Amino acid sequence: MDLNAVTVFTQVVDCGSFTQAAEALNMTKSTVSRKLADLEQHLGVRLITRSTRSLVLTPEGDRFYQLSMQMHDIMNQAELEVSANQDLIRGPLNVVLPVELGHQVLAKYIHSFLLEHPNVTMNLELSNREVDIIGEGIDLYAQIGDLEDSSLVSRYLTTSGRVLVASPKYLERFGQIESPMDLKAPFRMIEVVNKAARIPKWKLQLEDGEVALIDLPCQLRVNTITACLTACVDGLGLAVLPEFICREHFKTGKLIHLLSEYEMPEVSVSLVYADRQLMPKRKKVFIDYLLTAFQNRKQK
Structure with missing residues (x-):
């Protein structure tokens, strides 16, 4: 598989346009279109449905995009682990928390973590909606009560009386x-x-x-x-x-x-995330940071 074609595909999805993706990649629009067509031919499925007004991911395209982003994280982590910057914790985290849990319980720990790790960026959404952790590419979620999806990893954080x-x-x-x-x-x-x-x-x-x-x-x-x-x-x-x-x-x-x-x-509160063998270092460090903080709080 041509990894450059995968990069082109993810850029098209992120930009929502062949023209903008071509500009971001410093390629011609025809090259971007050809790379995507070659990738679809190699995979044997349509990844994007094209129209004159918009680009829409097919179900196969959506899944391939999520896996491609995971692969991107793994490659970045591999680069860190073999480079002189292997101890540097950097990159984006996508976190969703229930509203009050985020505001009144976890916010101060998140802020202190980001202050300690200035090369980490975070998209933090406080919402009581139902989330699709894998489908939405969410790195970490906090579950109040029992977890129903057995395909996810659940780590006990604390208990709410x-x-x-x-x-x-x-x-x-x-x-x-x-x-x-x-x-x-x-x-x-x-x-x-x-x-x-x-x-x-x-x-x-x-x-x-x-x-x-x-x-x-x-x-x-x-x-x-x-x-x-x-x-x-x-x-x-x-x-x-x-x-x-x-x-x-x-x-x-x-x-x-x-x-x-x-x-x-009492109601348990757990950190929930997708089970990935090669977890990005920033995500592992963030999860460990929260678990340690609450363990220390319990001991006081």
């Missing part, structure tokens, strides 16, 4: 909650629903080993923890939230920790 909370004004309006038996109408809940977190059903661990499920009608569904927290403080219902996000509101009295004598299931 959950608490049942309500505002004082909500309890003044509907009554106090002193036992799990009180969790019934007219009380209602605020629920967080998004693709980023797989949270178990609300339940309390009782003293006799039994479990009490909290099954209340829902007045409001939101897609972020912050929106749920705000609605709960404003008196719209009960909520189950990460304990760390409620601490300041417990201190100020804006929220009350309900039934604190009963435990709720």
Whole structure:
């Protein structure tokens, strides 16, 4: 296979145009077109569907593009490992994190990592959407709750404790909650629903080993923890939230920790990435950096 043709193909995809790719590669447009045609002939599949207005990757083309970018990373890493710059950590990282986890938990560690490694660049997306780690070329994702895709690598990072909370004004309006038996109408809940977190059903661990499920009608569904927290403080219902996000509101009295004598299931947080035998050094160092930081935090 002509590796120059692979480079031409990835440049065409990145530029979205034969003309722009030719300019970036200092080639003629006809040479770029011929290189791509030769590559498709060699592979026996169409990689790009051409029209007068746009270029669209075929399914085979999309997969070949992702693998080509991985090959590019591997070649760069191979160059580093045999050159005088083998200890230099450099290159891009594509990271996607759930919104609140990124803002309130991981941001400071990411910032300190980038300060230590100025030759690493990062595209960081904070989103609660569903992600395709392999298809989108995501280097690292943080999963809240259980991982469903067994083809991915999952490394335990930390555990998030959950608490049942309500505002004082909500309890003044509907009554106090002193036992799990009180969790019934007219009380209602605020629920967080998004693709980023797989949270178990609300339940309390009782003293006799039994479990009490909290099954209340829902007045409001939101897609972020912050929106749920705000609605709960404003008196719209009960909520189950990460304990760390409620601490300041417990201190100020804006929220009350309900039934604190009963435990709720904790939720694991894991770093998730595609299993690649030759992982770029920047990615390995970044993953190890986060794992070590949280291990050290736990020991304090």
